[in-house]
Amino acid sequence: MTRNLSKGAISRREMLKLGALGAAGLALGGPRRAWAQDGATPAKAKSIIQIWMWGGPSHLDTFDPKPSAGYEYCGSLAKAIPTNVDGIQIGESLPLLAQQADKYAIIRSMTHGINAHETASYVMQTGREPGGGLVFPCLGAVVSLMKGYDHGYKGLIPPYIVLTEPQGRFSEAGFLGPIYKPFATGGDPNQKRFEVAGVIAAGVSDERQKDRRELLHTLDTLGKAMPADPRFAKLQQCEEKAYDLILGDAGKVFDLSTETDELRDRYGRNTFGQSCLAARRLVELGVPYVTINYKGWDTHKQHFEIMRRKLPEMDRGMATLLQDLADRGLLDSTIVWWGGEFGRTPRVQWEAPWNGGRGHYGACFSVVVAGGGFKGGQVVGASDATGEHVAERPVYPQDLLGSIYQLMGIDPDGPLPNPRGLALPLTLPSKGKGRLTEIM
Amino acid sequence: MMRTTFLPFAVTLCFLSSQAIDAQVTYPFERSDWPIPMTELDELVLGALRERGIEPANPCSDAVFIRRVYLDVIGTLPDAQEVRVFLGDGSADKRRRLIESLFTRNEFADYRALKWCDILRVKAEFPINLWPNAVQAYHRWIHDAVRTNMPYDQFARELLTSSGSNFRVPQVNFYRAIQGRDPEAIAQAVALTFMGTRLNTWPEADRANMQAFFSRIAYKKTAEWKEEIIQPDPEKTGAFNATLPDGTRVTIAEGQDPRVVFADWLLAPDNEWFARAVVNRVWSWFMGRGIIHEPDDIRPDNPAVNPQLLAYLEKELAASGYDLRHLYRIILNSRTYQQSCISRSDDPDAENLFACYPVRRLDAEVLVDALCKLGGDRESYSSPIPEPFTYIPEEQRTIALADGSITSQFLEMFGRPARDTGLESERNNEPSDAQRLHLLNSTDIHQKVTRSPVLTAILMQSRWNRSAVVDGIYLAVLSRHPTPTEMSAASRRFEAQGINMRQAAEDIFWALINTTEFLYRH
Numbered sequence: 013m014t015r016n017l018s019k020g021a022i023s024r025r026e027m028l029k030l031g032a033l034g035a036a037g038l039a040l041g042g043p044r045r046a047w048a049q050d051g052a053t054p055a056k057a058k059s060i061i062q063i064w065m066w067g068g069p070s071h072l073d074t075f076d077p078k079p080s081a082g083y084e085y086c087g088s089l090a091k092a093i094p095t096n097v098d099g100i101q102i103g104e105s106l107p108l109l110a111q112q113a114d115k116y117a118i119i120r121s122m123t124h125g126i127n128a129h130e131t132a133s134y135v136m137q138t139g140r141e142p143g144g145g146l147v148f149p150c151l152g153a154v155v156s157l158m159k160g161y162d163h164g165y166k167g168l169i170p171p172y173i174v175l176t177e178p179q180g181r182f183s184e185a186g187f188l189g190p191i192y193k194p195f196a197t198g199g200d201p202n203q204k205r206f207e208v209a210g211v212i213a214a215g216v217s218d219e220r221q222k223d224r225r226e227l228l229h230t231l232d233t234l235g236k237a238m239p240a241d242p243r244f245a246k247l248q249q250c251e252e253k254a255y256d257l258i259l260g261d262a263g264k265v266f267d268l269s270t271e272t273d274e275l276r277d278r279y280g281r282n283t284f285g286q287s288c289l290a291a292r293r294l295v296e297l298g299v300p301y302v303t304i305n306y307k308g309w310d311t312h313k314q315h316f317e318i319m320r321r322k323l324p325e326m327d328r329g330m331a332t333l334l335q336d337l338a339d340r341g342l343l344d345s346t347i348v349w350w351g352g353e354f355g356r357t358p359r360v361q362w363e364a365p366w367n368g369g370r371g372h373y374g375a376c377f378s379v380v381v382a383g384g385g386f387k388g389g390q391v392v393g394a395s396d397a398t399g400e401h402v403a404e405r406p407v408y409p410q411d412l413l414g415s416i417y418q419l420m421g422i423d424p425d426g427p428l429p430n431p432r433g434l435a436l437p438l439t440l441p442s443k444g445k446g447r448l449t450e451i452m
Numbered sequence: 453m454m455r456t457t458f459l460p461f462a463v464t465l466c467f468l469s470s471q472a473i474d475a476q477v478t479y480p481f482e483r484s485d486w487p488i489p490m491t492e493l494d495e496l497v498l499g500a501l502r503e504r505g506i507e508p509a510n511p512c513s514d515a516v517f518i519r520r521v522y523l524d525v526i527g528t529l530p531d532a533q534e535v536r537v538f539l540g541d542g543s544a545d546k547r548r549r550l551i552e553s554l555f556t557r558n559e560f561a562d563y564r565a566l567k568w569c570d571i572l573r574v575k576a577e578f579p580i581n582l583w584p585n586a587v588q589a590y591h592r593w594i595h596d597a598v599r600t601n602m603p604y605d606q607f608a609r610e611l612l613t614s615s616g617s618n619f620r621v622p623q624v625n626f627y628r629a630i631q632g633r634d635p636e637a638i639a640q641a642v643a644l645t646f647m648g649t650r651l652n653t654w655p656e657a658d659r660a661n662m663q664a665f666f667s668r669i670a671y672k673k674t675a676e677w678k679e680e681i682i683q684p685d686p687e688k689t690g691a692f693n694a695t696l697p698d699g700t701r702v703t704i705a706e707g708q709d710p711r712v713v714f715a716d717w718l719l720a721p722d723n724e725w726f727a728r729a730v731v732n733r734v735w736s737w738f739m740g741r742g743i744i745h746e747p748d749d750i751r752p753d754n755p756a757v758n759p760q761l762l763a764y765l766e767k768e769l770a771a772s773g774y775d776l777r778h779l780y781r782i783i784l785n786s787r788t789y790q791q792s793c794i795s796r797s798d799d800p801d802a803e804n805l806f807a808c809y810p811v812r813r814l815d816a817e818v819l820v821d822a823l824c825k826l827g828g829d830r831e832s833y834s835s836p837i838p839e840p841f842t843y844i845p846e847e848q849r850t851i852a853l854a855d856g857s858i859t860s861q862f863l864e865m866f867g868r869p870a871r872d873t874g875l876e877s878e879r880n881n882e883p884s885d886a887q888r889l890h891l892l893n894s895t896d897i898h899q900k901v902t903r904s905p906v907l908t909a910i911l912m913q914s915r916w917n918r919s920a921v922v923d924g925i926y927l928a929v930l931s932r933h934p935t936p937t938e939m940s941a942a943s944r945r946f947e948a949q950g951i952n953m954r955q956a957a958e959d960i961f962w963a964l965i966n967t968t969e970f971l972y973r974h
Contacts, residue, residue, distance in 0.1 A: 147578050170886075187579075190864035195886075198895070210889035213898050220959070221893075223948060227963040230941045234969035237478050237794055243811060243883075244968050250888035258893050431872065432579075432631070 055421025057384025058345040059295040060155060062303045063288075063330060065352030066179065067129070067310025070370050071378040072358050072399050073319050075118045077103045081398045087360045087368060088316045097389040105323035108331035114389040115334045115343065116382035117451045121393025121402040122351070124409055127372040129310070132353035133179065138186065139410035139439050146430065149186040151413055152301045154438065156192045157429070158422050159300040167298055168253060168262035170195040174303040175287040187430050194303060201268055201286035210254075211263045221259060265293050278332045285329035292336055295346050300420075309352055312369040315360070334382055347384030347416055351377075358399040376402045379412060385419040387451045406444045414439040415448040480935055481974070482510040482792045488547055493786045496761040497806050506799045509791040509808035514539055515932035516974065517547060517790060522931075523814065523973050524738055525554045525784065527563030527851045529822040532927035539933075551784045555777055561599040562852040566817065567737060568594050570879065571645055572611070573629040575856035575871040576835075580629050583678040584855065586618040590629070591854035593622035604730055604774040605719045608646050612715045615683040617674070624682035631872065633671060635663040642666065644874055646718060647697075648729030648750045661695040665714040684709040697725070721770055731765035731779060732756075736876065738783050740803075740810030748876050757805055793974040811972045813881040816866035817850040819971070824850075826907075826929060826965065827900025833858045865890060891966055901962045911957060918943050921957055929964040 072078055077092035078085055091104035095113030102110055102118070126132040134142055137150035149157070152172045160171035174194040178184070185192040199207035206212065216224075235244050257263040268276065268289055279285040284306050291302045306326070311318045330350065337343040355377025356370035376395045382388060393405035414424035417438060424439040424447070477484045501508055512520065518538045522530045530538075538550060554560055569591060573580050576587045597607050614623035627633075630641045639662045640651040651659055670685040691706045696717045704710045718726050729750060736747035743762045744750050756762045765779065772778035783789050788806055795808040803810050814822065820831050831850055835858045844858065856871035865887055867880030891897055901907070906928050914920030922942045926934040934942060945956045964970055 145579060145581075168885075189870065193864070207895070210886075210892075210894045213893045213895065215902070216893075216898065220951065220955075223945075224959050224962060227942075227945060227959055228966050231938060231960075231963050232967045232969070233935070233938060234481065234793075234967065234972070234974055237481060238811070238968075241811065243813075243972075247883045247888070247968060247971070250883050250885045251892070253885045254888040254892050257889060 052421050052423040052426065053418060055419070056345070057347045057416075057419045057421075059299060060151070060301050060347045060349060060384070060416065060420070061288075061291045061295060061333070062152065062301070063348065063350040064179065064303050064305050065309045065350065066305055066307040068132070068352040068354045068356055068372055068377075069309045070311070070315070070319065071120070071355035071373075071376070071395070072103070073323065074103050074106065075378040075380055076120045076395055076399055077101060078358070078397065078399050081358070084360060084362075085358050085398055089319060100389070100391055103323070105319060106327045106331075108327045109334075112331050112334045115338060116348070116350075116380050116388050117386055117390035117392060117448075119379045119381065119392040119407050119412070119448070120395050121405050121407050122355075122377050122379045122409075122412070123402050123406050124354070124374050126374040127354065129353055129372070132372070132374055136351070136353050136409050137184075137413075139408075139413040146432075146434075146436075147183060147186040148428075149188040149192060150184045151416060152194055152303055153185040153188050153192040154417070154422070154428070155301045155420060156194075157188055159420065160192075165298070165300060168257055169265060169294065169297060169299055171299060172301045172303075173197065173294055173299055174305050175290055176200065176283070177305055177307075179303075179305055187432075189431075194301075197266070197290075200283055201266075201290045202281060202283045204269075206266050206268060206286075206290070208263070208266045211257050211266060213258075218259060225255065265297050266290065268293070275332075275336070278328070279336075280325055280328040280332070282325050282329075284325055285332070288329040288333040289336075292333060292340075292342070295337075295342060296340070311356065312361075312371060313366055315356075315369045337383060343383040345384060347386065347419060348382040349379070349416065350381075351379035355399075376400060379407075381412075381416075381448075381451070385452055386415075386448075390451045392448060392451060407448065408443050410439045411442050411444060411447050414442075414446075415452060418447060419452065476796070477510055478792070478794050479513075480932055481513055481516050481794060483513050484510070486511050486787060487514075487544065488785065488787060488790060491782070491786045492764065493761065493782055494788050496758065496764055497786075497788045499760070500758045500805050501802075501807050504799060504801065504805065506797045506802050506805060506807045508788075509794055509796055511787070512790055512792045512809065513932075514547075516792070518550065519931035520809070520973060521547075521551060521554065521784060523818060525551070525563070525780070526557050526559035527566065527815065527818040527821070528557075528559045529825055530931050531825075532924065532931075535927050535931045547790070548785055551781065555780075559849075559851065561595050562849065563818075564598045565591065565595040566851050566853075568598070569854070569856065570869050570871055571733075571874050571876075572626060573856070573871045573874050574625075574854060575629070577857035579631050579872055580856075582618075582625055582629055585678065586622075586625050586628065587855045587857075589619055589622040590625040601775065601777055604769075604776050605726070606774070608726070609715050609719055612642065612646070612718070613709065613711050615709075616681060618678075618680045618682065619676075621682075627669060627682050628671075628680065633669075635667040635669075638666040638669065639663040641874065642714075644748055646729060647725045648732055648744075648748045649725075650749055650751070653749075653751045658697060662697055664692070664694045665710045668710055684711070698723075724766065727766040727769050727774075728762060730776075731769055732762065733876070734776065734779055735765065735783065738780075738789060739806055740812055745804075746877060757801075809974070811968075811974045813866075813883060813972055815879065815881065816863045816868040817853070819866060820860070820862050821850050822970075823897070823900055823965070826904060826961075827897075828903065828905035829900060831860050831862060833860045833863075835859075862890070862896070891971070897962070897965070901958050901965070904958075904961065907957060907961050911954065916953060918946050922960060925957065925961050925964060929961065930967070930969055 072085060073089050079090055079092045089104060092101040093104050093107060093110050094101055095110040097113040100113050124135050126135055131142055138148040140148045156172035159165060165171050172194040174196045176197045176199060178194065178196045184194055198209040238244060268286060271289060276289065279289045287304045291304055294302050308322060334348065337346055354372055354374035357373045361369045361371060376399060393407055394403045395401065396403045417424040426438050428436045428438045430436055498508060518530055518535055522528055538546065572594065574587055574591050576582055576584045582590065610623045611626040614621050616624055618625050618628055627638065630637050643649050643651045668685045668688045670683055672681040674681060689707050692704050693701060694704055694710065695701050702713055704713055717723065732742045732744050733747050736742040743758055744754055744756045768782055769779050791809050793809045793811045795802050797807055802808065824830055830846055833844055869878035910921055910924035910928065914924055919939060922934055922939055926932060942960050945959055946953060948956060
């Protein structure tokens with residue numbers, strides 16, 4: 013866990029940071045910018061679920077099938093299937109998502125041209141190219157800053173959660189600092205007990221937890237010798253909140269056993285499916301940003317074998333998530349964002365050592381957005397006949413991120429607070445047609 | 453400083469006489485009599501307290517002292533055997549000898565170097581960008597300077613005036629470890645580091661004058677990856693007039709390095725800026741806050757709470773030839789430092805005037821090392837850019853980590869400074885809910901408790917005798933023996949239903965790790 017949970021702690025930290033770094037900003041001649049979001053439009057969305065396809069999913073095998081491109085491109089997944097929206101077809105491995113197409117929009121013309129994981133992950137989630145001496149925060153960290161404890165969020169659960177492991181070398185918070193990093197749950201929601209780091213411990217019963225707490229208080233001799241000390245009082249407050257999570261109701265959000273077996277089965281009894289369910293529960297509770305870090309899409313080898321195994325799992329989990337959110341009236345206020353750092357080479361690499369794999373491909377790929385003000389049953393842009401180039405309406409990362417910010421009621425052209433006090437806009441001007449107004 | 457200026461000696465003695473405080477001693481943290489003599493420093497502190505009618509705290513107990521001095525001076529938890537030996541030592545000068553012995557420990561150089569590395573921004577990656585091999589060279593030089601007790605004026609001179617390659621002349625990394633290479637950014641870093649002051653609070657003209665001394669530094673790339681030469685700019689060698697921060701006008705001669713002129717001024721024996729900044733900083737390291745506070749925000753409208761104390765320390769340091777260990781000795785061997793943390797005054801300024809030792813949460817690095825020592829495991833770190841130079845051996849302790857870019861979730865959660873600015877306030881020792889959750893209930897802490905070889909050894913050596921187990925756990929975790937009340941409360945855990953003896957011992961071990969007494973320097 014990398015973040016203070018309480019509003020007070022964050023505000024103080026923030027003040028310290030701004031106080032400390034404001035001086036540097038002045039020295040560098042940069043104006044101190046207000047945090048005010050003057051240009052924000054009213055929020056349509058309250059929360060975001062990001063299905064992060066770690067490694068980069070193939071666009072041809074998912075949302076941009078090219079059945080006429082032939083075996084060279086399609087391998088053994090050559091079919092496209094109709095959806096519940098006239099004129100929209102998706103890959104044959106996603107039959108359940110085909111029945112939810114009225115809920116989402118497919119962007120088939122995403123592009124940034126970068127084929128390295130770290131750089132592309134950064135560009136897709138910050139909307140900036142690396143370099144220039146600043147490491148920018150990703151969308152989740154910005155939402156955590158703008159919609160978290162400093163702006164009315166009061167939950168005990170941190171405002172930015174990742175299920176279950178952090179993205180690794182990608183630094184989510186950038187210059188905003190570690191308190192805006194996501195809380196990684198650890199554990200596995202598909203296990204009998206979802207052991208969330210710090211909240212649900214392995215091998216300690218609630219009974220023993222309570223005994224331990226009592227023992228701790230009995231043995232806290234120094235604390236008792238300084239009963240009025242404000243520092244110890246602060247620690248005591250933190251302890252009470254922590255125990256609310258450990259023993260109280262707040263931590264119950266991670267207890268998936270309260271859901272029906274039928275619903276859990278529909279999500280799929282695997283880590284991804286149950287992560288989708290956990291994400292829905294978190295959003296229901298008001299958590300503004302949840303990332304499902306879905307690993308295993310970097311398929312240089314054995315690509316089609318892996319697709320046949322993983323796509324049904326993804327199909328089930330994501331389709332059920334969309335349906336479940338809609339059933340509960342949450343889809344209107346929840347953006348679901350599916351995508352990875354790039355797509356995969358449309359032309360299959362049949363040669364050794366790949367023997368039927370797909371490489372990294374940033375020139376043209378797909379992203380799916382649903383809910384929270386995005387119109388469903390839509391396709392934005394198009395790739396060419398083989399999915400190798402953008403044919404219509406290129407969409408750049410800043411266009412996508414700017415659209416999401418706008419629906420969240422965050423002004424994409426507003427200032428991004430930073431330690432050096434530089435005048436930085438939250439998103440850069442588009443290199444193309446700009447934000448996704450056609451589906452907003 | 454002249455003691456005649458302040459409170460008569462007899463009065464202060466009466467103030468601290470053992471008869472007066474016997475009744476109020478808080479066991480086991482305090483004792484009723486002073487085992488050490490009063491010093492000139494104490495008289496200056498007591499003088500200020502007396503003026504405000506503030507009573508100082510009682511003497512701290514030997515158990516509190518050994519733990520405190522270990523954590524403050526070498527950033528390390530004493531082990532049970534060291535505590536036993538110290539508590540059993542009946543000699544009158546044992547506290548003084550313990551302090552001396554700490555200066556020779558490896559952890560002394562590690563931990564004191566860590567403090568300097570925070571100030572000097574020793575960090576490979578953004579936004580400092582020293583890069584790993586220069587970080588190693590810079591850290592090693594700082595570590596050696598601490599270990600060999602390099603006089604502090606020499607330390608400053610080498611950092612301020614060196615030229616050469618960042619790999620071969622580690623000191624030049626001072627100029628590379630700054631966000632920005634313009635004279636303003638450099639002057640700001642010099643002022644903060646060696647004068648304890650923030651340049652942006654100075655009048656415009658003074659700022660410009662200061663910058664002139666750092667306007668002729670050239671940064672030159674070489675053919676080697678990330679190597680850089682720092683030297684006086686060969687293209688700007690003409691003579692010019694400059695004004696020193698105290699208003700003295702000087703002429704920089706043709707070909708002369710203005711940095712040297714500035715260093716000559718700063719390091720002159722009668723320059724109050726230099727000694728004041730460092731004594732105030734060192735004082736804040738041991739006493740929790742500066743005599744001028746924030747310790748690196750010295751300016752005319754931020755006065756010292758005890759100017760005589762500050763002047764005394766400055767004079768002592770200068771007279772010793774800028775021997776920082778002399779300064780450490782003066783502070784650590786004082787009654788002021790060896791007071792209890794339990795204040796005897798309701799005055800809100802009592803702690804600010806040093807009427808008690810201030811409790812502070814352990815530094816992130818010190819805490820994780822202490823937990824790893826008790827849990828018998830190691831912290832695992834991550835770096836944004838993996839490189840051969842960032843390889844960290846298994847047995848590495850966190851206080852010995854060179855690079856501020858190498859980090860862990862724990863270190864970030866517990867407020868380790870990012871080393872971006874060199875400001876003391878970058879370190880955040882405030883508690884948070886997340887920290888509390890981690891300590892109370894994380895897998896990490898559970899594994900440390902259940903797999904602790906320290907606890908296993910206690911159980912084996914005590915042959916499962918309950919009192920001996922409790923005693924062993926207290927010595928290991930809190931560096932003291934339990935009180936009779938604690939002994940009986942802890943022993944009752946062995947009667948609990950549904951857990952075995954090992955689990956009961958784990959619960960006691962876990963509980964003590966979570967006490968304020970463990971988590972705070974006290």
